Amino acid sequence: MLVGEILHKVSKLIIVVVFILSIALLMSTSFYKNNVMVNKGEEQTYFYNGNKNIECLYYNTADFLNVKEYNLNKDAGTIHGCIVPHHLLAKDLIHEVFQNIKKDEYKTVVLIGPDHESVNKGKIFTTLSDYQTPMGILETDDKITSELLKNSFIIANDEKLTKEHSTSSIVPFIKNYLDDVKVITLVLTKQVTLEDIDLLVEKLYENVNMDETLFIASVDFSHYLDLDNANKMDLISMDAIKNKDIKRIMTFNNDNLDSPNSVVTMLKMMDKAKLNGNVLNNSNSELILKDNINETTSYITYLFY
Numbered sequence: 001m002l003v004g005e006i007l008h009k010v011s012k013l014i015i016v017v018v019f020i021l022s023i024a025l026l027m028s029t030s031f032y033k034n035n036v037m038v039n040k041g042e043e044q045t046y047f048y049n050g051n052k053n054i055e056c057l058y059y060n061t062a063d064f065l066n067v068k069e070y071n072l073n074k075d076a077g078t079i080h081g082c083i084v085p086h087h088l089l090a091k092d093l094i095h096e097v098f099q100n101i102k103k104d105e106y107k108t109v110v111l112i113g114p115d116h117e118s119v120n121k122g123k124i125f126t127t128l129s130d131y132q133t134p135m136g137i138l139e140t141d142d143k144i145t146s147e148l149l150k151n152s153f154i155i156a157n158d159e160k161l162t163k164e165h166s167t168s169s170i171v172p173f174i175k176n177y178l179d180d181v182k183v184i185t186l187v188l189t190k191q192v193t194l195e196d197i198d199l200l201v202e203k204l205y206e207n208v209n210m211d212e213t214l215f216i217a218s219v220d221f222s223h224y225l226d227l228d229n230a231n232k233m234d235l236i237s238m239d240a241i242k243n244k245d246i247k248r249i250m251t252f253n254n255d256n257l258d259s260p261n262s263v264v265t266m267l268k269m270m271d272k273a274k275l276n277g278n279v280l281n282n283s284n285s286e287l288i289l290k291d292n293i294n295e296t297t298s299y300i301t302y303l304f305y
Helices: 002-034 088-102 144-148 159-164 170-179 194-208 226-242 246-250 260-272 285-289
Strands: 036-038 043-046 080-084 107-114 124-126 131-133 135-140 154-156 182-188 213-218 223-225 279-284 297-304
Touching: 036 131, 080 260, 080 279, 088 170, 088 246, 088 279, 088 285, 088 297, 107 260, 124 159, 131 170, 135 170, 135 297, 144 182, 159 182, 159 226, 182 260, 194 260, 213 260, 223 226, 226 246, 226 279, 246 260, 279 285, 285 297
Parallel strands: 080 213, 107 182, 107 213, 124 154
Antiparallel strands: 036 043, 080 297, 124 182, 131 135, 223 297, 279 297
8 A cells, every 4th residue: 555655656746747847848949949040051040039129140150259360450540431241251351340440439330231132122221129149239229210211211121121131240240349339220222322322321421420430331242253253343343432433333233242322322421521441351252262163252341431
């Protein structure tokens, strides 16, 4: 009888333990599904759950480990603008730019990049939401963004800002290097007109403190050409940027770069501030991969000071 009671109690205890473990496993699985880090080729994608912030989908932990320390451009004064790639294959070029700019003090970052889909022709997308990054929350400057949204061609769209890698891939770098700045994100469709770019530039100039603001244009240059032809296109692009040849830049296609509008916006903002840009670096996916490929992507980084 005593043995029977003991066995009965043990069996009940086992059932309770199994039940608790099952619940724990379900909760763990649910959390994993909603906070998963998925390997996708070169990128590790993070999905966050339980907040209303924009998810930081383009992030690779390895890109922020054992980062090389780059020599700073000693000729650069206070930097108020830069052009960086958004292809994370070129992460070293992005780090080099941010190591140059982190020496300066900023309260606001204006991040500009292309809308690769460009379905809503002529529109510029932004967000009032903050970003969830692996380094913490990067806040959006909702006051200035709200002013920009008074223009009919500028639309708040969190889904667009989540998926568009031209800007979301740069957000972790901003948080990593500049920490407590606030960001204004602008994603430009290919069909944005020069007239609307001028309106955007005027609105930004009216609302930001230029002395405390950094402008970042997230742009990849020549696409789908072999290395020799990509290098030729890079020379043409650099010449047009150097000479601030807006009309010429607006005619460029993927042979030169993926977002003429973003570069033109940057040049017009820097012209307002009476700043000039200099090339920091120039590279190509073939050189980075150290392998012959028929369709390359080239990268040119700039500092404006």
